[in-house]
Amino acid sequence: MSRILRDSALELLLTFWLMFGVTTIVRWVIGPSPVSRMIPQIQVELLIVGAAVGILIAGLILSPPGRITGGHMNPAISLAMWRFGVFPGAGVIPYIVAQLVGSVLGVVIARAVWGPVVAEAPVAFAVLQPAPGWSAVTLFVAETLSMAAIVLVVGVCLAVPRLAPFVPWIVGGAIGLAIAVLGTSTGGSVNPARQFGPAALSGQTRFLWVYLLAPMAGALLATWLRQAMQRRRSVLTHRLCGTHRDGSALSGVTR
Known part of the structure; x- marks a missing residue:
């Protein structure tokens, strides 16, 4: 099995x-549970969800599989790393397919573990929907700009060896902030894989194309902006853990 396929299998995992x-976090914080009964305000619930998801993302990036694959878990990140020149083009499609399949399987198993409540409102497979009054255009712009901001920050940090180790927490914090701030308006997805599984299983696919394409557009916008700027440093790795594949610290040489 080639390295790309092995890494793609780990990305699926x-x-x-x-x-x-x-899905588990949404089920217990927003779905019917002692936690949701104690905290009826949706803004507070989203703050808790954002913090928990942010920690989860950072932990997965820093896990052994995350250190091997780069811990992308997001098609837009894989696309951005290819455009930054640190991820092989041949790996983009396998990674994206793996991420989308992993999304579906994760939600399916969460439904099997936690029961019918996962399929019912307000959990609804953790699917995201924009607030009433939000059009596809405004949602697209919000998701695009949110993803562009994240990719720009990640690109800057992965170009500076002393900042690279902070990337897992920067990514986790940025996603958590997006959930807390945008949760009641856009849902704060900024990840096509985040929405794909929930939408496929819930059948709520009206805005799915926006949630799939807007983060990809944001990734392309961010990489274009970085290339357009007179930057002195290039991105050194596609691994969000901020190290080379062998675990060694970044030293200014891409591996």
Whole structure:
């Protein structure tokens, strides 16, 4: 088996755990539970969900599989790393397919573990929907700009060896902030894989194309902006853990 296929299989596993974790968090914080009864305000619930998901993402990036694959768990990140020149083009499609399959499997197993409540409102397989009044265009712009901001920050940090080790927490914190701030408006997805499994299983696919394409557009926008700027440093690795494949610290040489 080639390295790309092995790494793609690990990306599937990572995205599986991400979506199993996300669905579990939504089930217990927003779905009927002692936690949701104690905290009836949706804004507070989203703050808790954002913090928990952010920690989960950072943990998966820093896990042994995450250190091997790069811990992308997000098609937009894989696309951005290819455009930054640190991830092989031949790996983009296998990674994306693995991430989408992992998304579906994670939600399926969460449904099997936690029961029918996962399929019922307000959990509804943890699917995201924009707030009433949000059009596809405004949702697309919000998701695009949110993803572009994240990719720009990640690109800057992965180009500076002393900042690279903070990337897992920067990514986790950024996603958590997006959930807490945008949860009641856009859902704060910024990840096609985050929405794919829940939408496929819930049947709520009206805005799915936006959630799939807007983060990809944001990734392309961010990489274009970085290339357009007179930057002095290039991105050194596609691994969000901020190290080379062998675990060694970044030193200014891409591996």
